[in-house]
Amino acid sequence: MTGEFELIRRYFASAACARAEGAVALGIGDDCALLAPAAGQQLAVSTDTLVEGVHFPKACDAFLLGQRSLAVAASDLAAMGATPLAFTLALSLPEADDAWLAELARGLDRMARQCAMQLIGGDTTRGPLSLTLTVFGQVPTGQALLRCGARQGDLLCVGGALGDAAGALPLVLGQRQADPQLAEPLLARYWSPQPQFALGQALRGKASAALDISDGLLADCGHIARASAVRLCVEQARVPLSLPLRGFAGDSEALRCGLSGGDDYLLAFTLPPAHWPALQAEWPQVCRIGHVEAGDGVCLLDDDGRSLEPTVLGYQHF
Amino acid sequence: MTGEFELIRRYFASAACARAEGAVALGIGDDCALLAPAAGQQLAVSTDTLVEGVHFPKACDAFLLGQRSLAVAASDLAAMGATPLAFTLALSLPEADDAWLAELARGLDRMARQCAMQLIGGDTTRGPLSLTLTVFGQVPTGQALLRCGARQGDLLCVGGALGDAAGALPLVLGQRQADPQLAEPLLARYWSPQPQFALGQALRGKASAALDISDGLLADCGHIARASAVRLCVEQARVPLSLPLRGFAGDSEALRCGLSGGDDYLLAFTLPPAHWPALQAEWPQVCRIGHVEAGDGVCLLDDDGRSLEPTVLGYQHF
Structure with missing residues (x-):
């Protein structure tokens, strides 16, 4: 979360040192964000990377890309039976293009509102276009849906x-x-x-x-x-x-x-x-x-x- | 966390569906990992990306790269006064090279042991070489070190x-x-x-x-x-x-x-x-x-x- 992250932060309303309500105790702007799952809840965490030309077409619409990227990542929370809370975004960009970033952020924001998720941090680096999202949700202790419980007759x-x-x-x-x-x-x-x-x-x-x-x-x-x-x-x-x-x-x-x-x-x-x-x-x-x-x-x-x-x-x- | 993540998982001892002790309730192998910070603790989260040619030299030693990448990311936990717990790794690779991956994993593992951190998930994708690490630690509620409290005379x-x-x-x-x-x-x-x-x-x-x-x-x-x-x-x-x-x-x-x-x-x-x-x-x-x-x-x-x-x-x- 260094200075260049300002490029994305600009499009998300979140003040440094702002202590938020609920499970997000501290959002963007410090060395770390702070999450506080509710009593009796565990934190579900998943990471997904989307690379241009592999997971989405080259030169695609930035708004659609933002929307889809968060949905793809957040779907892992649904698969665990978790309630979505927050996400981080690591964005690798060949160049800083304000109009493109604004559209990406608008797409992310649209899906974030739909999923009730808050951007809590990230990193922006120069490099070939890719997005890595880490998503966070909470699920009552012991009730997460796993892959390992299927039984004969189900x-x-x-x-x-x-x-x-x-x-x-x-x-x-x-x-x-x-x-x-x-x-x-x-x-x-x-x-x-x-x-x-x-x-x-x-x-x-x-x-x-x-x-x-x-x-x-x-x-x-x-x-x-x-x-x-x-x-x-x-x-x-x-x-x-x-x-x-x-x-x-x-x-x-x-x-x-x-x-x-x-x-x-x-x-x-x-x-x-x-x-x-x-x-x-x-x-x-x-x-x-x-x-x-x-x-x-x-x-x-x-x-x-x-x-x-x-x-x-x-x-x-x- | 799809099948190709096997490439990295192979080098980390962690069974699917294994319920671990302590703050990591579920490690690698499902849609999400599950974290359970101790009572009275908040979870500190930070994401860092390292891109070849920007954050580390091209064709550098994979062991050293693994070691350095985790240390760089985990340092944000130190800056919050947090105790390190776990990390996820999103790895973008131009090709799958077993010997190179084994060395990367050995470097990550060395630093992970040194920091007492556990790999809990991630993603491996085909693309230009880059690593995005999201690190997790815990810190007593209200005691995280922030950037916003410096006062005249300090x-x-x-x-x-x-x-x-x-x-x-x-x-x-x-x-x-x-x-x-x-x-x-x-x-x-x-x-x-x-x-x-x-x-x-x-x-x-x-x-x-x-x-x-x-x-x-x-x-x-x-x-x-x-x-x-x-x-x-x-x-x-x-x-x-x-x-x-x-x-x-x-x-x-x-x-x-x-x-x-x-x-x-x-x-x-x-x-x-x-x-x-x-x-x-x-x-x-x-x-x-x-x-x-x-x-x-x-x-x-x-x-x-x-x-x-x-x-x-x-x-x-x-």
Whole structure:
């Protein structure tokens, strides 16, 4: 947090030495920020980096980039059942461009307000464009949703229709065009993911394992399977796909996006069946897409319940 | 924290879903780590980015880079009087090189053990080499050392001899050579700064303002002056300079390094005079180098107490 951080601080209303209310005891402007989780709460922490040309297109809109970056990072808090509190931003920039920074800050600020999160610090350095966000939330002690609790017989569920963000990529990259009624909902899912905080909090004490889908459904189910030492079975016919995605990409490509596309930032979780009726009543957008068995890995079942080879795995940077 | 983070996790002993003891309730391996500061403690948080070619030389030794990166970041905890707990690492790498990563991890691990800090998460992405570390410590509620409390009549002190790291730069960059008895202590100060945790903790309830010197003494004193709305006066003759620095760089360049060189990561703080005798007895390496007046900014006083023009300001990236 050195002097050059002024470039970003300028766009966020926060006075040095200002002691804030609530969980943020000290915000931007000193060597450290100070967080004070409420009594009986633990602090959830996650770090995400977004690099130009890898996680977002070169020369993209700064407002959209700011909005998306915070949503992507904050989604990890939703996956733990945490209530969002605050974030830090480490920004690497090839040059200081006031207009660009103002737009980035406006996008971050929009999403920060939506998520009720406060910028508490960071660093700005000269270098190729990238953003590293560390997000903070609080969760009652012992109630965080982990990846390691899935048990044989649990249901496998997701928080909504999958694949829209991956399906939007040809639009994001300007490789294809589409009618606004198809393009707009898909682009919104890419540029403005909505972390499922309320769903995550509702799953505390109910879901046996949870995460947010960032690498693609099959790859992320693999994380739960490994951490829980079980097998997750995905019924292909139950994977929820939106009408705009099917209209834009066609059924086959839509399914590929839903199974292997990343970037949706919806929750995937396992649930003892006894909790299903109440959850379904309260969260109609939640879909049951499979179940948990003894074994390991992820299996994909076709419409007749036969196991398919899941050749399409999630995106791995290395 | 996706699959590719395995690259770093491999070098750190930490099992997924392992519930650790103490303040780290959950380490690497889930969507978030969980921190539980002790009762009556706040969590101190700071983020630092180091970019190749800006904050460290291209093609530098990975072990030294790991060691230095964590020390630089953790120094902000010392400056708040916090006890270090944990850190996250966001690593951007042009390619995955196992031998290089093993050395980086060994350097991080060495400094982490020295500082009693645990790696709790992070992200690894493909991109130009840079490291963003977010560090966590705890400090008793209301006792953190801030920048805003300096008062007229306080003494200005530093935690030890200044300028060694800046003086070492020609050695670091291979532009000059020197006898090992001069080179080794200077290179150690650059590559392995020692965050002054114990001093910071000892200053709780005593120092009126504090920070760690990263941008250079004069520039960093400017931060205290601004936050506290006072003037800080530095007596040039009192600025402590090491024998190796004077031997290597000469008196004039040594003074320039001490006043304006960054990277020492020693504490600078203001202290009501009543605390000086006890502090001096317990911390003989601490030097009194000036005082606090009414006014603003930083003034530099020559050997006769006349004000000099501080033309040499700290490094600013933009």
